[in-house]
Each structure stands twice: as structure tokens, then as C-alpha cells.
Amino acid sequence: MxxxxxxxxxxxxxxxxxxxxxxxxxxxxxxxxxxxxxxxxxxxxxxxxxxxxxxxxxxxxxxxxxxxxxxxxxxxxxxxxxxxxxxxxxxxxxxxxxxxxxxxxxxxxxxxxxxxxxxxxxxxxxxxxxxxxxxxxxxxxxxxxxxxxxxxxxxxxxxxxxxxxxxxxxxxxxxxxxxxxxxxxxxxxxxxxxxxxxxxxxxxxxxxxxxxxxxxxxxxxxxxxxxVPFPNIDVSKSLIYTPLILNPVHNEGLAFKGDPSTDYFIEIKSILIGGNVVPLNTSLLSINKQGNGGTKVSTADPYTVLETSIYKAFIETFSKALLFNIPRVKPIAPFGACFNSSFIGGTTAPEIHLVLPGNNRVWKIYGANSMVRVGKDAMCLAFVDGGVNPRTSVVIGGYQLEDNLLEFNLAKSRLGFSSSLLSWQTTCSKLTSNF
The missing domain is CATH 2.40.70.10 (Acid Proteases)
Known part of the structure; x- marks a missing residue:
């Protein structure tokens, strides 16, 4: 009532x-x-x-x-x-x-x-x-x-x-x-x-x-x-859905007492790189009573931001999963893991899987969204260190969202995602070319 x-x-x-x-x-x-x-x-x-x-x-x-x-x-x-x-x-x-x-x-x-x-x-x-x-x-x-x-x-x-x-x-x-x-x-x-x-x-x-x-x-x-249905290729019919989680504590900027967060949070159960589980403290993936922790999606951060312990384990797992033992080069800010671009091809980077609640609910991140060219000779892992005890443990940033179709359904409180549109042989710019 x-x-x-x-x-x-x-x-x-x-x-x-x-x-x-x-x-x-x-x-x-x-x-x-x-x-x-x-x-x-x-x-x-x-x-x-x-x-x-x-x-x-x-x-x-x-x-x-x-x-x-x-x-x-x-x-x-x-x-x-x-x-x-x-x-x-x-x-x-x-x-x-x-x-x-x-x-x-x-x-x-x-x-x-x-x-x-x-x-x-x-x-x-x-x-x-x-x-x-x-x-x-x-x-x-x-x-x-x-x-x-x-x-x-x-x-x-x-x-x-x-x-x-x-x-x-x-x-x-x-x-x-x-x-x-x-x-x-x-x-x-x-x-x-x-x-x-x-x-x-x-x-x-x-x-x-x-x-x-x-x-x-x-x-x-x-x-x-x-x-909005898309002509010729209706990606929206093949989206994978996961619940949007309400963070009860507003944790960005000024707010009135009792205001919940206005950000879009989702639940990640684990992270896999090349099929290997990233060893991390899973309690960091949950939102605590103070509104800290968890995973949100953001366009304000250009790259995905990870809490320090998650970041270190992420880099180590990624480096081990890279094919051909590709040599590391000196890190280039803001990135902590960079590699010799001469050894990296289009299929070299291992797949990153964000495992979500439910059966076969996986947000797949491929090389185009995981590696970024920096300078002439370096390809860097497009994830950055968010420090110890950040308000949010995982912030999925803009680079990881590019050429992905994301549907935010406020009425049903769910997020639909396509993973990379490159697997559909299309891009966001092609989908929007008529506008």
C-alpha cells in the first residue's frame, strides 16, 4: 500500500x-x-x-x-x-x-x-x-x-x-x-x-x-x-543482465543526511584472467554499513580503479597469463604495469572476466578494453591503483566501457551489458552513425 x-x-x-x-x-x-x-x-x-x-x-x-x-x-x-x-x-x-x-x-x-x-x-x-x-x-x-x-x-x-x-x-x-x-x-x-x-x-x-x-x-x-532497437543488428536483445545494487550511503560530495548513493553499483563475485582466479579479499567486493567497498560503474574515471591489494593481485595474475612471456618495461603513469608493445599482438592479451551472480553471468573484457598504447613502445594494462581503503573497491571506468552497449533500467533496477561490440563486428560509432 x-x-x-x-x-x-x-x-x-x-x-x-x-x-x-x-x-x-x-x-x-x-x-x-x-x-x-x-x-x-x-x-x-x-x-x-x-x-x-x-x-x-x-x-x-x-x-x-x-x-x-x-x-x-x-x-x-x-x-x-x-x-x-x-x-x-x-x-x-x-x-x-x-x-x-x-x-x-x-x-x-x-x-x-x-x-x-x-x-x-x-x-x-x-x-x-x-x-x-x-x-x-x-x-x-x-x-x-x-x-x-x-x-x-x-x-x-x-x-x-x-x-x-x-x-x-x-x-x-x-x-x-x-x-x-x-x-x-x-x-x-x-x-x-x-x-x-x-x-x-x-x-x-x-x-x-x-x-x-x-x-x-x-x-x-x-x-x-x-x-531503442538498432537496425540490422539488434544487440539489445542479446544483453546479459545483472541487478543494480543500491548503496545506502551517499559517498561522493555533499549530501543531506540519509541520502543514498546515486551511483550505479553491481555485485562482482570474483575476477578471472585467462581462466585463473585473481586471489583477493572477497569482502572488499561487498558494500559495508558505512557504504564502503563494492563495485560501481563510472564515466568520471577514465580507467578502471582497483583497491591496492586487488590491483597488485590483478597485475600479477595478468602478467602470468600473458602469452610468450612478454617483457615488462618501466611503468608509465598512471599505469603500474606496462609491456613491450613489439611483442603484443591483437590476440595476446588474456581475457578478463568479471564474474557476476547467477549462472553464466560474465562481463568479458578483451584486449581492446584492457590494454592501452602509451608512447611508441609501450602497451599498458589500462587499470590503475586506487590506494588503500578507498570508498569503492572497484570502479569500472570509461576505457572498459567503450564499444560496449550498457542498458540501465531504473524501473527494474538492473544493468544489461553486451561485452565488447567488436565481437559483433561493430562499434558504438557505427551504431550511432545515423544520428
Whole structure:
């Protein structure tokens, strides 16, 4: 009964604060799916996207943040919009965002990001690990490309808009560490005000999204919101699913007491390399009462990060599993294990298996996602040391996600994964080439 009541309340609030969506191209029907193109920045290795926001609409460049709570943008510099509306304390927007803060002490000139009697959430830069309690909650128009999923080649549809999308204003200093030209972060995390949740509510499609990150800095990947079948090769029908685990403790940036983590955690039972078990303390693979440990998926970390004892055992097992006794070379930061690239071919690197709960549930990591060329003569194991006692024991980073299709189903609380699309003779850039 309580669950049904909460669902009805959530639906009522969403319908109240997000009016029926209108299409920029005057299309009468609502889209069934949406797409954001994603590029890889060659300097920072961040994954970047762009939305159109405000009135009049302007393009806003953003860093993708898989576990981010919501969309946040810099409101200190050049935020001009006739449709900007601060979220007043006690409003439906504040309740949906679960804000417990009411600001009545601003001494600056009223404007975007600086209004009294408004509620706040805490925008966080997941790259620099900085966050702030100065984050006015507001709404504004956001425009995004729809997808014609009835078309044979999934061509892009018209741009559609959400008139009152909830976001948070961040101060300019929070942009430190982000790629050139970026004005904020696009949060896809497990909240009711993340982009996937708000898009699904506005357009009434399934509360799920998929990411497909390109390994190239010259071709795009994408984030898809809703259910998107791919033409010619429907990879989505062959995904392997594993439960998403809720970490009850928010462990990134500022948060209100009792807030759970907004990151996407999964359970790993063991790790195999070339069929050999990596010897590790399996208790590190579980989340303890303080919210520490476990495994999460992240676009903020360019490479997979392992707790020190796991990392050392991982390197040793990998080195032993390499064929032909390939010689090591001096490590090149941030990597701890590098090898002479002259001896490494396309099939030399052993397969890495992340063993998940259930029968035959294995996330396979092949050479393209395990080894990275560094300089002229070195191939390095694309995993890094996360130190002793990190908040999370295993963070699966961007390099290991590239050219993999990942489906995050928030309604069913599960993750679907394809493993490498190269085994399908395709890539993320090919799957998104029509957009």
C-alpha cells in the first residue's frame, strides 16, 4: 500500500512540474526515445555531450556524469533566459529533488543562481571531487533530439523540448578540471531529478537509458533514453543482465543526511584472467554499513580503479597469463604495469572476466578494453591503483566501457551489458552513425 501511494505521489508531482512536452518542430505525437551524442575529449578523456537550454535556446556543452544526481550548469557567467524559474522553498520541485535546504541569505543581485527563499541541492564535480552547498534549484527549457524508432534506419527525429526541466545552478569554480568549453555536468544517476528520470516522466516512456561510448576521439557515441532497437543488428536483445545494487550511503560530495548513493553499483563475485582466479579479499567486493567497498560503474574515471591489494593481485595474475612471456618495461603513469608493445599482438592479451551472480553471468573484457598504447613502445594494462581503503573497491571506468552497449533500467533496477561490440563486428560509432 505504501509503495503504491509513493508511486502515485511521484507521478502526481512529475505531472505537476513537467507539463506536456511540446515539439520544436510542431510534431503532435510524443517521441518514444531520445538521443544525446557523446564525444571523447582527447585532452581530458572526459565524455562530452551537448544540450540546448534556456529561452532563447543556446547550446550548452557538458561532461557526462553517469552517477551524477542531476543536470547542473554554471549560472555565474552569462546565464540569460526569460524562462528561468527558481524553485521556491516547499515547492513540488524541491520535494521531488528531496531538498532539505532553504536559502534566505543571499546578498547578491537577484538572478539565475541567486534568489532568496529558494531550495538547493549540492552540485558536484565528479572529476575534481569538488562540491558545494551553493546550488540553487531551478527549472528552464531544455531541448533534445528525438529518435524515429519506427524508421528502418532509426533516423533522428525532430528536436523536442521539456519546458520545465529541473536542474541546479553551480558556481564557476566548480568547472575546474572539466574540458575546455564545458559549462556543467549531465547527471544520469539514480535520482528522480536525473536526466533519465525527467525525460521518461516528460515523454511517458520506460524509465531506462543506454550508453554506448566510442573509443575514438573523432567519432561519436551516444546516450539513448527509452527503448531503442538498432537496425540490422539488434544487440539489445542479446544483453546479459545483472541487478543494480543500491548503496545506502551517499559517498561522493555533499549530501543531506540519509541520502543514498546515486551511483550505479553491481555485485562482482570474483575476477578471472585467462581462466585463473585473481586471489583477493572477497569482502572488499561487498558494500559495508558505512557504504564502503563494492563495485560501481563510472564515466568520471577514465580507467578502471582497483583497491591496492586487488590491483597488485590483478597485475600479477595478468602478467602470468600473458602469452610468450612478454617483457615488462618501466611503468608509465598512471599505469603500474606496462609491456613491450613489439611483442603484443591483437590476440595476446588474456581475457578478463568479471564474474557476476547467477549462472553464466560474465562481463568479458578483451584486449581492446584492457590494454592501452602509451608512447611508441609501450602497451599498458589500462587499470590503475586506487590506494588503500578507498570508498569503492572497484570502479569500472570509461576505457572498459567503450564499444560496449550498457542498458540501465531504473524501473527494474538492473544493468544489461553486451561485452565488447567488436565481437559483433561493430562499434558504438557505427551504431550511432545515423544520428
Amino acid at each position: 505504501a509503495r503504491s501511494y509513493n508511486c502515485l505521489l511521484f507521478c502526481f508531482i512529475v505531472l505537476f512540474i513537467i507539463p506536456p512536452t511540446t515539439s520544436i518542430s510542431n510534431t503532435s505525437s510524443k517521441p518514444k526515445a531520445l538521443a544525446l551524442l557523446v564525444s571523447k575529449d582527447s585532452s581530458t578523456l572526459q565524455y562530452l555531450t551537448q544540450i540546448k537550454q534556456r529561452t532563447p535556446l543556446v547550446p550548452v556543452k557538458l561532461t557526462l556524469d553517469l552517477g551524477g544526481q542531476f543536470l547542473w550548469v554554471d549560472c555565474d557567467q552569462g546565464y540569460v533566459s526569460t524562462s528561468y524559474k527558481p524553485a521556491r522553498c516547499g515547492s513540488a520541485q524541491c520535494k521531488l529533488a528531496r531538498s532539505k535546504s532553504c536559502i534566505d541569505e543571499y546578498s547578491c543581485s537577484p538572478g539565475p543562481g541567486c534568489n532568496n527563499h529558494t531550495c538547493s541541492r549540492f552540485p558536484a564535480n565528479s572529476i575534481s571531487r569538488e562540491s558545494t552547498n551553493r546550488g540553487e534549484l531551478a527549472t528552464d527549457v531544455v531541448s533534445i533530439q528525438s529518435i524515429d524508432i519506427d524508421g528502418k534506419a532509426n533516423p533522428p527525429g525532430p528536436f523536442v523540448s521539456v519546458p520545465n526541466l529541473i536542474f541546479s545552478c553551480g558556481p564557476t569554480f566548480l568547472l575546474d578540471g572539466l574540458a575546455t568549453g564545458v559549462k556543467g555536468m549531465a547527471g544520469l544517476g539514480r535520482t528522480q531529478v536525473s536526466l533519465p528520470s525527467q525525460f521518461s516522466a516528460a515523454f511517458n516512456f520506460d524509465r531506462k537509458f543506454s550508453i554506448c561510448l566510442s573509443s575514438s576521439t573523432t567519432s561519436n557515441g551516444a546516450v539513448f533514453f527509452g527503448d
